[in-house]
Amino acid sequence: MTPLKIAGKVLNTDGLISNLTEEACAEVPFFLDANGVTPTRSVRCRRSWRRLTVPTSTCQLLAVEAALLDLHKSAELPIDQIKALADEMLDANGDILPAYV
Known part of the structure; x- marks a missing residue:
């Protein structure tokens, strides 16, 4: 099987992007091959991003x-x-979610 490279999203728990927190969702390259689906370490994200x-x-x-x-209050x-x-959340973040609002 020829390895296939795709982009995928995963929690950054393994520090795939070194300057993002572990709770962040990181989009990184993945390889799909006989070993399964393997995320790869990516470069640091730009400071502005x-x-x-x-x-x-x-x-x-x-x-x-x-x-x-x-849970009681919720x-x-x-x-x-x-x-x-x-x-309020849509007002604050609606400009970054135009396809969903």
Whole structure:
């Protein structure tokens, strides 16, 4: 089987991109061959790109942690507050999600 190289996304837990946090989702080259699917280490991301992605991914991570760690409050949050929170997140990040909004 000839190895196939594709781009894929994976958690950066193995430091595939050295200057991103382990919680970040990293898009790196993958090789598909007889050994399976293998992500490869990539170069460091540019500082300008990192400055844009780290604050956004940090906010997303905090939102997920809050929802998972405080199940009691998340179960009791009224639907109007859920909608308001979703609207605030879309207002803050909508320009980077044009295909989905």
